[in-house]
Amino acid sequence: MDDLGFADDRPIEAHDQDLLGRSTFAKNLAAAIAGWKNKESLVIALTGAWGSGKSSIKNLAIQEFAANPSHEVIEYNPWEWTGQEKLSSSFFNEVSLAIKRKDKSEDGKQLAKVLRQYGRKLSAGAVLMEGFAKYLPLFLGSALVTSYLSVWAENPVAQTVMAVLSGGSALAASAAALKRLARFLSDRAEGLDQSAKENELTLSEIRGEIRTLLAKREHPLLIVMDDIDRLSPDQMKALFQLVKGNMDFPNVVFLLLFQRDIVEQGLELAGFKGAEYLEKIIQAPFSVPALSTERLEAVLFERLDAILTNEPQLAGKFDTDYWTGVYRKGLSQFFHNLRDVYRYTSTLAFHCRLLRGADVAEINAVDLFALECLRTFAPASYDAMPQHKVALTGSGLLMRQDQTEKGRITDIVQSIVALAPQDYRSGAEQIIKQLFPTLDWVFKNTTYDGSTHGRWLRESRVCRVETFDRYFELALPISEVSNSLLHSLTLLLPDSERFCDILRNQNESQQKTVLERLESYVDDFPLEQSSAVVETLLNVGEVVSGRESSITSLSPPVQAFRLLRFFLLRHDDPATRSGLLLRAFENAKGYLVLERLLSLEASSRREAKPTDLDDAGFEQLKLMFVTDLLAQANHNPEAFIAHWNFISFVHRLNYFADGAGSQWIKQQVTTLERFVLFAEAAVNKGTSYGGNGPSAFYFVRIATLDELLGIETCQGWIEKIQRAELTEPARQAIDLVEDALGRHQRGEKSDYD
Structure with missing residues (x-):
């Protein structure tokens, strides 16, 4: 496994890699194979499901068996070959090459030679019989091929085939088909002729020599065939026929590895009764040991x-x-x-x-x-x-x-x-x-x-x-707020400047998400630095993008208010909370957040609900809020009127300081420019729902005009307005104010009045 954890999924090769305790089983299997000496072969099957460790056990057993230099192991991969003749030829050729490479004795060299000859004869016979099965109808009725028969009629295998054919009846054949048959016989003749030149022994004689040479061996020859369940049904059939046909060789052990149910199904498709057929071939069936x-x-x-x-x-x-x-x-x-x-x-x-x-x-x-x-x-x-x-x-x-x-x-x-x-x-x-x-x-x-x-x-x-x-x-979406950012912001809470700089660089949606997600981290905010944390959260309301909350979505300033309140509630004493706010507000003029805290506190007191602040602290905070907000308003009246939360601020001044908000407006809205700013601030947004989905609409409440500036004063300013000189938003605001004044004159009231 590499540093990323990738595993190659290859079978283990050595006992020190064994994680599942299969070494003992593998050693016992190797000892049983090494002790085999009999006049016939031993066929062992190791069966198990895909991935159960068959190949790993095989490797461990081979390692143990091959530790004795006189032991020979031949691993044969049947799925690399197709066709009966190729399977037989390749099998004996592989075994021959392995013996020739490992056993330098005279008997070893002779065994390698006769195994190779045996494989060729089996291959030649298989090809020949396959060809005759294809061309048999043509062959029986043709005089054209007589000349070709003379080429190979003296070959022992050919004589056997001719004896079979001699009992057939003649059939007609076309000239083209007979030519194809002639080419087939000519090709086979060359191969059979080469076989005859190498050795004039019959198959039976070669088998006898192989048996004699194998019987002389002191240790069994281990032939391993893995991945048999990868074969096609016909290939499975050919392989087991190959094993079955050579089970009489002494001192040979076949170790076959496969998933039993797959092989049984394959043999069924090939025309055998799978389980019964395997029982006739396999003498020592083993299953992969159960894994705990x-x-x-x-x-x-x-x-x-x-x-x-x-x-x-x-x-x-x-x-x-x-x-x-x-x-x-x-x-x-x-x-x-x-x-x-x-x-x-x-x-x-x-x-x-x-x-x-x-x-x-x-x-x-x-x-x-x-x-x-x-x-x-x-x-x-x-x-x-x-x-x-x-x-x-x-x-x-x-x-x-x-x-x-x-x-x-x-x-x-x-x-x-x-x-x-x-x-x-x-x-x-x-x-x-x-x-x-x-x-x-x-x-x-x-x-x-x-x-x-x-x-x-x-x-x-x-x-x-x-x-x-x-x-x-499987990645962090580009627009999503990362946990790492939230973690960093939590650590930076005592540092108001750095915290607010990070938030300031986020867009409104990201600011909202950050503040919303930070709610789940409130318990991690440092209590030992509470004054600095409160100061930061007051400032947050002033740096985030401002807008009113909707029915389903809270604005960033409201999210900042919620964070501050949840953090304050971690302090059990209301006086402690008030003291934290009073000290923080001296340095951080967080009007938006403090306004909401004071509004909630006032509402709770009116409704006789539990409050967050003590009485003395609440009164001090109201006074400080009113004093500082009015000072800010007087310092830059146009900026105050243009503030998106202007109407809410003046209502709060009215409530906390006996109409101080209306008084300020009447004193400061003394020009057309400031009245237009006032009109724009008085516009409200609503949403209607119809057959085509939700749609936005805008309106001005009559009560807002009357309470804050007065109906007559507003009417006077409207008469002085030159609409052609206004921007489009300003013109729309003036139209809405004029519409509200018209409703008032007519004695009409809308749903939002």
Whole structure:
């Protein structure tokens, strides 16, 4: 395995690589082979499922067997050859070459020679009979081929064929077909002639010599054939016929490796009764020893530990209790052999590196481990999950929690599970239910409060819509806020200037997301530096992009207010909270955030609800807010009127300081330019819903004009306006003010008045 965890999935070669305790079995198998000495061959089968370790056991057994220099091992790969004649010829040629290379004795050289001759004769006979089967109808009726028969009629194999043919009846043949037959016989004649020149012995005589030479050997010849289950049915048939036809050779041990059910099915397709046929050939059947769950898990966990060691960002937040539950209920059902472990961990390490993050992990390690298991073993289920993000994360705005919705979500989960292979469906279902507690209301009738959802977000769980996509895109989306940025901002909270500089460089959407995500980190804000943190959060409201919140979305300043309030509530004493705000506001004039805090406090007091501040602190804060805001307004009246939150500010001044807001407007709106700014500030935005979907509309409330400046004053300014000199937004604002004044004169009231 390399540093990324990729495994080559090749069988082990030596005992020191054995992780599963198969060495003892392999040694015993090698000893049994070495002790074989009999007048016939021994055929051993080692069977097991794909990935169960057959080839590894074979390698260990061969290493043990070949430790004795006098032991000879020949590994023959039958799937490299096709056709009966090529299989026979290649087999004996391979065995011949191996003996010639390893055994330099005279007997060894002679054995190599006769094996090669034997293979050629078998090959020639097989080709000849195959050709006659093809051309038999033509051959029997043709006088044209007589001249060719004389070329090879004296060959022993040919004589046998002619004896068979002599009993046939004559059939007619076309001239073209007879010519093809003639060419076939001519080609075969050359090969048979060469065979005759090499040795005039018959097949029976050659076999006898092979038996004699093999019987002289002190140790058995081990012939290994692996991957038999890769062969086609016809190739399987040819291979087992080859083994069966040569089982009478002494001191030869065949070691055959295959997955039994696949070979039995292949032999059935080739016309045999698979199981019965194997029983006639295999004398010593062995199965790969059963693999204990404990051994396999030890290998899996060792590789997972190695991955986490290389990824400290993931290891630092790894939830062992959560992992134990997810593994035992779901992942454990997917691992049956080492190949499963290697397939899984090879790509897991790579994906961990992709999502490790700069400072902290961008994902939850347990969730990634579990989803990688689905991606590896149930890829169709994994691929289907992004299509159902809303259902899985429970993020639909209008999602109902009723029986109809339960049925719909249950069907979605079952459809995802059904895409997994049959053996993995139970595990896939358990993984989905473990990773998405947002589905517990469907399957357990259990719901969770906001703090739990906040914890899931802080832990970057896949069940949160904010982090869901990165598990399937296997990268951090470009527009998404990274955990590393949030981590950095949390550390920078005591440094107001640097914190605000980072936020200032984000667009409005990113600012909103950052502040929203930071809510789940409030418990990590440093209490020992509370004064600096409060000062920073007050300043945040002034540097982020300002706009009013909508029904479904909070503005960045409101998000900043929420962060500050949640942090203050970590202090149990209301007086402590007030003191923190008073000291911070002296340095950080965070009018937007403080206005919302004071408004909430005032509302709670009116409604006799629990309050966040003590009475004395609340009164001091109101006074400081009013005094400083009016000073700011007087310093630059045009900028104050143009502020997007101007109307809210003056209402707050009215409430906290007996109409101070209206008084300021009447004193300062003394020019057409300032009245136009006032008109633009008074415009409200609404949304209507019709058959074509939502649409925006704009209006001015009569009460706003009356309370802040007065109806008559507004009417007077409207009469002085020169519309041609106005910008388009200004012209629209003046039109809306004039429309509101017209409604007032007519005694009409709209829904928003």
